[in-house]
Amino acid sequence: MSFLALVLVAFVCFALVFFIKQRQYNHPALRMPYRLQEPFFQPSEQELLALLQQAVGERFLILCKVRVADVVEVTAVPRRAPWYQAVNRISAARFDFLLCDPQTLTPCCAIEMEQPDESNAFVDELCQTIDLPLIRLTPETARAYDRLCAAIDQAIPPISHGSA
Incomplete structure (x- = not known):
């Protein structure tokens, strides 16, 4: 039974880490990491x-x-x-x-x-x-x-x- 609980905890931890990483990658600053370069000319x-x-x-x-x-x-x-x-x-x-x-x-x-x-x-x-x-x-x-x-x-x- 303790092995099953350990596997379940590991799965929940993996799912939580996956969910957090997905939210980070979908953040607008990471999805579109661009800005207008100023000045255009030196x-x-x-x-x-x-x-x-x-x-x-x-x-x-x-x-x-x-x-x-x-x-x-x-x-x-x-x-x-x-x-x-x-x-x-x-x-x-x-x-x-x-x-x-x-x-x-x-x-x-x-x-x-x-x-x-x-x-x-x-x-x-x-x-x-x-x-x-x-x-x-x-x-x-x-x-x-x-x-x-x-x-x-x-x-x-x-x-x-x-x-x-």
Whole structure:
């Protein structure tokens, strides 16, 4: 009889723990653990965005914090494992800024606010492969209007509208 009582007590304890855990997991703070990130841009990003708007005017549409996977597609890979690996490499990466043609929204240039190093070498090689100019800005260049304009013009030469 004592064995049956022990099993019954263990079952009740298990049920109680299960019930408490379920209530905890259904708590709104755990079910939807999100909040609006503020600020959306760091001060340096806000400063660069203002300079970019000034520098490119109506020549380009500026998109901010664009996922690489939204711009780049994985070409045909014969096996699933390499395809998933290729998709995973681009799924978490993002461009700080993307300059696009205002009419077609075709990406014309990517802008990164970090210097090249081994950790971001993949993005450099990727942009070279897909023929998308990439500008990597130093903090000094990101704050200087004339340097920023020169970097953009070097990556994407201005189209001359002269007569033939």
